[in-house]
């Protein structure tokens with residue numbers, strides 16, 4: 001597979017290349033949505049890389065929080081459809097991350113409760129607020145999803161092209 005650096009440069013290069021195109025081809029009112037999609041695409045390629053399924057530079061980039069991705073690595077075989085599948089990969093990683101962060105927050109809150117410092121955490125009201133937010137900002141949510149999926153797709157296509165080229169040579 002191409003190195004993490006190659007993936008990073010392709011992500012950053014294509015994102016930077018897309019910014020002037022939005023100015024040339026999109027009406028002014030749609031440009032902020034396109035920029036949101038480009039930001040999401042960059043985040044997807046750099047931070048939510050498909051190679052989080054292995055000890056990669058993307059994994060190390062998370063610093064101490066990389067521990068959050070350890071169960072993912074154990075559960076997901078490298079380059080399987082779960083991590084590298086078009087569309088599926090990044091969406092599952094976002095769902096996984098939300099799940100892990102929720103478990104982490106609830107766990108910390110439980111520990112704080114043991115010493116009488118519990119915060120008022122109500123997962124049910126969080127969920128309702130998140131659902132409200134998604135319905136209020138539907139266009140923005142779509143821009144984020146499109147960016148996420150495109151970031152994962154760019155990674156998988158590069159992996160695929162690299163494997164093909166290696167076989168051909």
Ligand SMILES: [Zn+2]
Nearest residue numbers: 001050051159
């Ligand atoms: Zn890969």
